Amino acid sequence: MSAPTVDVIVVNYNTRERTLECLRSVVDQQIPGVGLIVVDNGSTDGSAEAFAAAHPEAQVIDAGENLGFARGVNRAVEASTAEYVLLLNPDATVFPGSLEALIDFAQEHPEHGLYGGRTVREDGSLDPSSCWGAPTPWSLLCFATGLSTVFKRSALFDPESLGRWQRDTVREVPVITGCLLLVPRAQWDAIGGMDERFFLYGEDAEFSARARAHGLRPVIVPSAVIQHDVGGSTSSTGRKMAMVMAGKATYVNLVWPRVLALAGILLLQAGAAVRGLLEWVTRAKRRTWRDVFYHRRAWRRGYPAAERTLFGRTPPPAAPPAPRPLTVQAEPAFRTEKANPYNGSLYRALQRRGVRVSDLSYWRMLAHRTDVVHLHWPDLSFLSGRRRSIHVARLVLFYSALRLARPRGTLLVWTVHNVSSHEERSTPAIRGAAERLLLGNIDGIIGLTEQGVEAARDAYPRLRDVPAAVTPHGHYRDEYTFGMPRSAARAALGIPPERPVIAAVGQIRSYKNIPHLIRVFRDMPGDAVLLVAGSASPAALADELREAAGADPRVVLDLRFLPDEEIPVVLAAADVVVLPYSRIQNSGSAILAASADRPVLVPDQGGMRELRDQLGTAWVRLYAGELTTADLSEALSWATEEGRPASADLSALDWDAIAAQTLTAYDEFRRRSRRGRTPISRPQVAAEGARG
Secondary structure: OOOOOEEEEEEEOOOHHHHHHHHHHHHOOOOOOEEEEEEEOOOOOOHHHHHHHHOOOOEEEEOOOOOHHHHHHHHHHHHOOOOEEEEEOOOEEEOOOHHHHHHHHHHHOOOOOOEEEEEEOOOOOEEHHHEEOOOOHHHHHHHHHOHHHHOOOOOOOOHHHOOOOOOOOOEEOOEEOOOEEEEEHHHHHHHOOOOOOOOOOOHHHHHHHHHHHOOOOOEEEEEEEEEEOOOOOOOOHHHHHHHHHHHHHHHHHHHOOHHHHHHHHHHHHHHHHHHHHHHHHOOOOOOHHHHHHHOHHHHOOOOOHHHHHHHOOOOOOOOOOOOOOOEEEEEOOOOOOOOOOHHHHHHHHHHHOOOEEEEOOHHHHHHOOOOEEEEOOHHHHHHOOOOHHHHHHHHHHHHHHHHHHHHHOOEEEEEOOOOOOOOOOOOHHHHHHHHHHHHHHOOEEEEOOHHHHHHHHHHOHHHHHOOEEEOOOOOOOOOOOOOOOHHHHHHHHOOOOOOOEEEEEOOEOHHHOHHHHHHHHHOOOOOOEEEEEOOEOOHHHHHHHHHHHOOOOOEEEEOOOOOOOOHHHHHHHOOEEEOOOOOOOOOHHHHHHHHOOOOEEEEOOOOHHHHHHHHOOOOEEEEOOOOOHHHHHHHHHHHHOOOOOOOOOOHHHOHHHHHHHHHHHHHHHHHOOOOOOOOOOOHHHHHHHHHO
């Protein structure tokens, strides 16, 4: 892997000597591809001239005035042409090997997008300021009541400190601070850079929040270490704390819903009052918090108003705010992706297009504006488990929260994976109530095939008046490590390399009809092997499978949950994957087989014809009626014949294209909603949809 180009960005204000030390700690390491960009914010100590003289290789930008941190950083990034930008505080010293460790980790793990390190004090002890937890209503309540001070570094009562974690392990965090922050330039541009309404403090927390909304996962790399003189570029303690409070006030105003933001400002003021009172009672010489509370009008409105009151200057006009991202709560979004990557792949593709996605939360529906609530398997979501009271409670809570969210324009969308549930859950009365509630509240349905939409409307006539869209089921090629040679896979599984192999892979349920497959296979002559791999539920089904297999040595049963690393091995060993469903609308297992470049035999039901049209007859074969020995024999001959392409063309199942189609569907559902809500203009949705 070639070394990428990286520009180290330092923003300076009247800290000439300390900043020279910082620059020297970078330059002396002579790291290939690493450059320097220094922004001097109108210093009066000769900083700009000193930097240019000491480091002619650096790009020095003399801003001529104090732009603050966010604007200074943005000015430097505009001047950068490197693949990565690395923000570094002027009061930091970089330890040897740290920048290389940070860059190497970023290249090996691009999914994180934001990378920070470990900061230590001059004596080598931990300085925790390289990262923080995000401000929450609970963390500000703990601040207001003094709990975060009494129980300092407590994971419960001081959550923003992230507890007593020493920053000595790789860990995803909510906020990486600007003292050491590496970002790929492409991600920086996608996030939108630092918000220039901030002057100093808080901008990195808001930047991290937007990064997480874009699907990134900020991470700490402990082998990247700097010495950090915290607050080395800030004057008095009281002044610094007032700026910190202004930054927090700006953060909650920008990130939290309005009602919560107002409560957050009150909690910040209460926390300052409690600490100021404590200073007065103890007759402390320092007046930090008394001054902060006394001057609360200067900071409680946040920036840019605070810039006028704290610094006596009028900030330059801020760029117009970006359009509010579309917010989606999905049930499920990411919580089930270990069992089935479908939802995670879809919603990460939406996140790449700027959509904020989270798993469904009734509280979040009430506290935050939600544009779309997207259901996938309502029976599984609301009616799983044995306790009927829980089923009723889930339905009541969900539809009550939905009703309260409706005035803010929340849509309810259902992707109809299956027209009817594979398993009957709860009682007939509760199932009937759940169906009536669902059909009475749906704003749009999504089918994975055209036939799926028609089948849903035939099964539920009330959906005839509901707008619908079709988005295909995406592929799994990026979710697993495919490519193991067939011979190696068979050796790993103990299967002779020369024998034909028929496989059925994935979770085994009654509707998948695997016992029938085993019986049909046993009637087929020859030396082929039938490999059945996956956990069976209920337990009686596993017994039925063993009984069907009998003592036939050609049938190999592996009836356990397959970890992700084993699924490609089983598929690599197969000549053909057979899925003899008794009833089916769509099949993720068939797409999984094609993603592994394995031909698949499926019944001529549901959307299987459309899947054959998408992937081609070289990869999908249909049979009519119930599976027979002839169907199985012909499929094995078809799968092993010459001339099949080495790899299936999955372009029709590309996740980014599916995400664009999903966004277009959301916009169409809003426009045509039966509830008569006014459509909200979403130019980013339309634009992305056009590109898709």
